[in-house]
Amino acid sequence: MGMQKKLTIQDIARLAGVSKATASRVLNGNPSVNGELRARVMRVVEEHDFVPNATAVSLAGGNTHLIGVLAPPLVWPALPEIIRGVAEYIEDSAYEIVLYSINFANAECNHSEVVKRILNLHLVSGLLAIFTDELMPQITRLAQDGLPIVLIDDQEEPGHIPWVGIDNRESACTAVRYLLELGHTRIAHISGPQHYYWANERYRGYCQALQEAGIAPEPELLLQGGFEPLHGRQCAKQLFSRERASWPSAIFVANDQMAYGVLEYAEQQGIRVPEDVTIVGFDDNLLSAYTRPPLTTVHQPFSEMGRRATELLLNMIDPQYLAGPKASQQVQAPTDFPRLSERDQPVHLQLPTSMVIRASSTQASLSVKT
Amino acid sequence: MGMQKKLTIQDIARLAGVSKATASRVLNGNPSVNGELRARVMRVVEEHDFVPNATAVSLAGGNTHLIGVLAPPLVWPALPEIIRGVAEYIEDSAYEIVLYSINFANAECNHSEVVKRILNLHLVSGLLAIFTDELMPQITRLAQDGLPIVLIDDQEEPGHIPWVGIDNRESACTAVRYLLELGHTRIAHISGPQHYYWANERYRGYCQALQEAGIAPEPELLLQGGFEPLHGRQCAKQLFSRERASWPSAIFVANDQMAYGVLEYAEQQGIRVPEDVTIVGFDDNLLSAYTRPPLTTVHQPFSEMGRRATELLLNMIDPQYLAGPKASQQVQAPTDFPRLSERDQPVHLQLPTSMVIRASSTQASLSVKT
DNA sequence: TTGTACGCGTTATCAG
DNA sequence: CTGATAACGCGTACAA
Numbered sequence: 174m175g176m177q178k179k180l181t182i183q184d185i186a187r188l189a190g191v192s193k194a195t196a197s198r199v200l201n202g203n204p205s206v207n208g209e210l211r212a213r214v215m216r217v218v219e220e221h222d223f224v225p226n227a228t229a230v231s232l233a234g235g236n237t238h239l240i241g242v243l244a245p246p247l248v249w250p251a252l253p254e255i256i257r258g259v260a261e262y263i264e265d266s267a268y269e270i271v272l273y274s275i276n277f278a279n280a281e282c283n284h285s286e287v288v289k290r291i292l293n294l295h296l297v298s299g300l301l302a303i304f305t306d307e308l309m310p311q312i313t314r315l316a317q318d319g320l321p322i323v324l325i326d327d328q329e330e331p332g333h334i335p336w337v338g339i340d341n342r343e344s345a346c347t348a349v350r351y352l353l354e355l356g357h358t359r360i361a362h363i364s365g366p367q368h369y370y371w372a373n374e375r376y377r378g379y380c381q382a383l384q385e386a387g388i389a390p391e392p393e394l395l396l397q398g399g400f401e402p403l404h405g406r407q408c409a410k411q412l413f414s415r416e417r418a419s420w421p422s423a424i425f426v427a428n429d430q431m432a433y434g435v436l437e438y439a440e441q442q443g444i445r446v447p448e449d450v451t452i453v454g455f456d457d458n459l460l461s462a463y464t465r466p467p468l469t470t471v472h473q474p475f476s477e478m479g480r481r482a483t484e485l486l487l488n489m490i491d492p493q494y495l496a497g498p499k500a501s502q503q504v505q506a507p508t509d510f511p512r513l514s515e516r517d518q519p520v521h522l523q524l525p526t527s528m529v530i531r532a533s534s535t536q537a538s539l540s541v542k543t
Numbered sequence: 544m545g546m547q548k549k550l551t552i553q554d555i556a557r558l559a560g561v562s563k564a565t566a567s568r569v570l571n572g573n574p575s576v577n578g579e580l581r582a583r584v585m586r587v588v589e590e591h592d593f594v595p596n597a598t599a600v601s602l603a604g605g606n607t608h609l610i611g612v613l614a615p616p617l618v619w620p621a622l623p624e625i626i627r628g629v630a631e632y633i634e635d636s637a638y639e640i641v642l643y644s645i646n647f648a649n650a651e652c653n654h655s656e657v658v659k660r661i662l663n664l665h666l667v668s669g670l671l672a673i674f675t676d677e678l679m680p681q682i683t684r685l686a687q688d689g690l691p692i693v694l695i696d697d698q699e700e701p702g703h704i705p706w707v708g709i710d711n712r713e714s715a716c717t718a719v720r721y722l723l724e725l726g727h728t729r730i731a732h733i734s735g736p737q738h739y740y741w742a743n744e745r746y747r748g749y750c751q752a753l754q755e756a757g758i759a760p761e762p763e764l765l766l767q768g769g770f771e772p773l774h775g776r777q778c779a780k781q782l783f784s785r786e787r788a789s790w791p792s793a794i795f796v797a798n799d800q801m802a803y804g805v806l807e808y809a810e811q812q813g814i815r816v817p818e819d820v821t822i823v824g825f826d827d828n829l830l831s832a833y834t835r836p837p838l839t840t841v842h843q844p845f846s847e848m849g850r851r852a853t854e855l856l857l858n859m860i861d862p863q864y865l866a867g868p869k870a871s872q873q874v875q876a877p878t879d880f881p882r883l884s885e886r887d888q889p890v891h892l893q894l895p896t897s898m899v900i901r902a903s904s905t906q907a908s909l910s911v912k913t
Numbered sequence: 914t915t916g917t918a919c920g921c922g923t924t925a926t927c928a929g
Numbered sequence: 930c931t932g933a934t935a936a937c938g939c940g941t942a943c944a945a
Contacts, residue, residue, distance in 0.1 A: 179665060181922055192932045197924060205930060227664035228607060229922030231598045232937050242642075246630065247623035248829065257616045260644035264657075269666065272612075272640040274630035287634075294597035295549060296639065433833070440835075459618065463803070465810075465835050551938055562916045567940060575914060599938035602921050 180223050188221075189214045200225060240486060241297035243273045243287075243305055243312075250430065250458045251475045255303060255325060258479025266487060271297055277307065288315065299490045301482055302326065321489035323482045327371035335489065335520040337482040341371045344471050344526040345378025345425070348453050351528055352423045353386050356537040357451065361394040361421035363408045363431055369400075375427050375455060394421055398431050405434030413444060422537045423451035429458045429470055436464055436533070447535040457529050466532035474524050481522055550593050558591075559584045570595060610856060611667035613643045613657075613675050613682075620800065620828040621845045625673060625695060628849025636857060641667055647677065658685065669860045671852055672696065691859035693852045697741035705859065705890040707852040711741045714841050714896040715748025715795070718823050721898055722793045723756050726907040727821065731764040731791035733778045733801055739770075745797050745825060764791055768801050775804030783814060792907045793821035799828045799840055806834055806903070817905040827899050836902035844894050851892055 186196040191210055198206050199214040217223070231237040240263070247253055263270055275287050288311035291297065299321040302312055306328035316322045316334050324336045331338070352360050362379045365372025383390050396408040405426060413420060426432040432454035439446050446452055446466055454461060454470035461468040556566040561580055568576050569584040587593070601607040610633070617623055633640055645657050658681040661667065669691040672682050676698035686692045686704050694706045701708070722730050732749045735742025753760050766778040775796060783790060796802040802824035809816050816822055816836055824831060824840035831838040 179922095182924095183922075193923080194925085194932060194934095195930090198931090201924085207930065210931085224659075224664060225924095226602075226922050227666040228598060228601045229937090230924080232596075232602050232921085232939095233923040233925080235924095235937075237598060239641075246627045247617055248627055253617035253623055256642075257618055257644070260616065260642070261646060264644075264646065270642040270644075271609075272626075272630065272642045274627070274634070274640075276631060276634065289594075294594060296597040460830060460833065463830065463834075549938095552940095553938080563939080564916060564941075565914090568915090571940080577914065580915085596938055599921090600940080602923095602937085603939045603941085605921075 179226070180221055182223075182225060185214065185217050185221070185223050189217045236491070237296060237298050238268045239271050239297045240268050240483070240490070241271045241273055241291055241300045242303065243275065243291070243300060243308070244303040245277055245305075246274055249304065250460075251456065251473065252303065254459070254475035255479040258476035258481075259301065259483045260479075261476070262480045262483040262487075268298075268487065275305070275308075288312070291315070299323075299486045301486055304328070321486060323486040323489070325478055325482050328369045330370050331519070331521050333519045335485055335522075337478050337485065337522040337524065339473055339478075339526050340523050341374035342378040342381070345375035345455065346382045347378075347526075347528060348455065348471050349379050349382035349425055350385070351530075352425065352451065352453060352534070353382065353388075355423070355451070355534065357421075357423040358386075358388060358537070359391075359394065359421045359423070360388075361396065361412060361424045362390075363396045363398040363405060363424060363426045363435070365398060365400055365427040365431075367397065372427055379425055393419070398427060400428055400430055402430055402434035402437065405431030406438045407434075409435040409438040413438070413442060420450065423453065423534070426452065426454050429454040429456040429461045429468060432468055432470070432533075433460070433464060436466075436468070440465070446533050451535055451537070452533040454533075461529075462531065464533075469531045469534035470529055472527045472529045474526065477524055481524065485520065485522065549596070550591055552593075552595060555584065555587050555591070555593050559587045606861070607666060607668050608638045609641050609667045610638055610853070610860070611641045611643055611661055611670045612673065613645065613661070613670060613678070614673040615647055615675075616644055619674065620830075621826065621843065622673065624829070624845035625849040628846035628851075629671065629853045630849075631846070632850045632853040632857075638668075638857065645675070645678075658682070661685070669693075669856045671856055674698070691856060693856040693859070695848055695852050698739045700740050701889070701891050703889050705855055705892075707848050707855065707892040707894065709843055709848075709896050710893050711744035712748040712751070715745035715797075715825065716752045717748075717896075717898060718825065718841050719749050719752035719795055720755070721900075722795065722821065722823060722904070723752065723758075725793070725821070725904065727791075727793040728758060728907070729761075729764065729791045729793070730758075731766065731782060731794045733766045733768040733775060733794060733796045733805070735768060735770055735797040735801075737767065742797055749795055763789070768797060770798055770800055772800055772804035772807065775801030776808045777804075779805040779808040783808070783812060790820065793823065793904070796822065796824050799824040799826040799831045799838060802838055802840070802903075803830070803834060806836075806838070810835070816903050821904040821907070823904055831899075832901070834903075839901045839904035840899055842897045842899045844896065847894055851894065855890065855892065 182196050183193055186193045189196065191214060195206060195210060196214055199211050200218070242256065242259060244252055259270065273287060273291060288308055291300065300315065301323050303325045305312060306326050309329060312322060313334070322334055324334050325338065327338055327341065349360060360383070362376065364376045367373060380390050396411060398404040398408050424435060426435055432452055435452055436446060439450065444450060452468065454468050457470045457472035461470050552566050553563055556563045559566065561584060565576060565580060566584055569581050570588070612626065612629060614622055617626070629640065643657060643661060658678055661670065670685065671693050673695045675682065676696050679699060682692060683704070692704055694704050695708065697708055697711065719730060730753070732746065734746045737743055750760050766781060768774040768778050794805060796805055802822055805822055806816060809820065814820060822838065824838050827840045827842035831840050
């Protein structure tokens with residue numbers, strides 16, 4: 174009934190008539206054990222469903238086999254997907270995930286406390302920090318103290334800490350080139366907060382694409398937004414309150430969240446998408462396939478980012494490590510990561526994005542095309 | 544530069560000129576320590592930012608201060624909200640979350656392996672199992688072995704294991720009563736898979752409300768759905784392919800996901816919501832506020848469920864426990880949980896739901912009202 | 914009040 | 930190849 178006293182390796186050893194050491198060797202697949210002894214121990218182990226106490230293993234081995242995932246609440250758009258990637262990779266590894274969810278909204282508590290909790294306890298062998306730019310000072314310190322850390326964050330320019338992300342500039346450029354190919358020439362841009370790295374990069378990509386096409390960016394088509402639907406809504410209002418002739422034929426919105434606001438405003442005002450105006454977003458959040466109309470956008474490979482970041486982190490923690498026992502047999506060729514000796518140049522892993530064409534975009538109508 | 548050798552409590556003791564034991568006492572707030580000594584130790588501790596090694600504390604104390612959260616991938620609708628609740632409660636406790644994300648889609652791997660991983664390692668001091676009905680056999684076994692477990696799951700009728708959820712029947716009943724009050728009399732129901740507890744309960748709630756109003760459920764208004772948008776879509780098609788006169792004036796859909804499918808189909812067919820037909824869902828997923836039109840639905844207090852379940856679990860693990868040091872000062876009166884002695888009757892915590900009225904519902908139009 | 918010594922469950926070292 | 934035995938870092942009876 175009650176939690177029956179767990180067996181220890183000592184018990185197993187006794188039952189098998191061997192020493193602790195031998196039992197341990199068998200459990201760890203040490204080849205230097207007599208066949209018969211090995212069999213005897215294994216039988217006892219299986220008979221009792223014995224498994225070594227994780228805590229003791231950690232203490233003795235110096236590796237907790239725990240990686241921390243530091244992130245804002247999971248209700249943030251891309252987070253579930255990223256963590257799915259992390260979980261999938263972790264699944265066939267010997268590691269587990271410790272979730273540190275930070276509540277930025279809760280201003281009363283000092284977030285550095287959360288970080289202290291991590292560093293302090295030495296609970297995790299490594300840390301995956303997702304969208305935690307506000308904690309960069311503390312995180313940097315953790316890294317300096319020698320804790321393996323990988324970043325997934327696009328609010329600051331990648332620095333010395335290993336980082337996984339995308340090429341925001343090039344991706345934005347591609348999106349705008351797509352609009353140009355459709356024949357649009359009056360392309361507006363609703364940008365993110367200018368001090369955010371991603372926002373600035375996407376803006377630069379927008380400019381670059383226009384420049385390539387020999388089009389000078391018009392200041393009146395460039396709106397400073399934020400990152401929420403409301404911001405998109407406000408910018409849309411500003412844009413469409415002008416006389417019809419000065420409307421853009423397409424809008425490149427810096428992220429999907431704001432694009433939702435634009436779509437909402439357009440609908441309320443009876444502005445048809447894509448007939449009257451084409452909308453393109455960025456991120457490809459899960460919702461974006463269900464807006465009306467579904468949103469054309471730049472797909473970020475979030476779950477892949479989670480997977481690769483985890484792979485990177487595990488390799489930092491334990492270079493000998495190949496995910497799980499099975500992994501060695503799988504074709505899944507382990508990515509070649511820079512070795513420690515070459516670590517002078519920081520690891521920045523840029524994953525490819527892709528355009529997802531949905532119903533919110535179409536060719537520029539002739540009337541607008543001039 | 545490299546991970547500087549971490550200090551041990553031994554070092555602290557030496558630096559403060561006391562014994563390990565005294566240092567330990569100071570760190571644990573044991574009152575029986577001389578004021579001066581205490582100060583001396585504290586100074587050294589703060590000077591070096593010392594914190595005890597979590598692993599060692601666990602091994603010595605027999606409590607890992609880790610709770611496992613077993614759940615499907617976080618991309619499942621309600622999960623991020625539930626976990627937000629868990630994280631919020633955990634945040635000011637001495638515990639951390641270990642995330643066990645199970646990939647049901649990955650049929651190749653035996654899911655009982657995942658569970659084995661949990662039981663075996665004795666890594667977590669307790670388990671919160673969310674939407675894991677398929678693993679009930681294994682979970683039950685874990686519970687029998689003495690592992691504290693709390694369930695958040697609505698696919699099976701609650702049993703002996705402590706459980707947090709809602710009253711599906713009553714909630715559904717309330718939703719249908721709402722429709723009746725609006726004047727609807729021809730109310731259809733798209734149900735979930737009948738072998739799911741929630742689906743069956745919601746169906747019974749639907750019947751009960753009709754019965755109260757003296758309306759006999761019409762078989763042709765009762766459709767067997769599933770749980771995905773596609774299922775809702777199919778049922779909607781079936782419903783609206785009949786002659787207009789036999790259409791329902793309102794549909795109570797067993798969950799929001801399916802309601803999305805209904806909305807989608809209605810839109811494609813030019814059926815106006817709510818003018819031609821009123822739609823009411825169940826769950827109040829995050830998306831439901833953004834559908835077109837926004838969906839009237841039954842709100843499940845997901846984050847609150849996560850919070851309460853965690854509170855319950857922590858109390859099971861450590862009855863003396865009040866969340867965090869601050870908690871004792873806060874007004875947040877710790878809920879009174881049944882004590883062990885009364886545990887013969889299983890703990891079932893039913894949280895209240897609420898109707899969220901949005902644009903997809905309205906009074907029955909006169910023409911349809913007969 | 915403070916210090917000593919042992920236990921927690923494994924792994925790893927070093928003789929045998 | 931196998932078996933004592935020493936770490937691992939901390940809590941805690943027990944003795945002083």
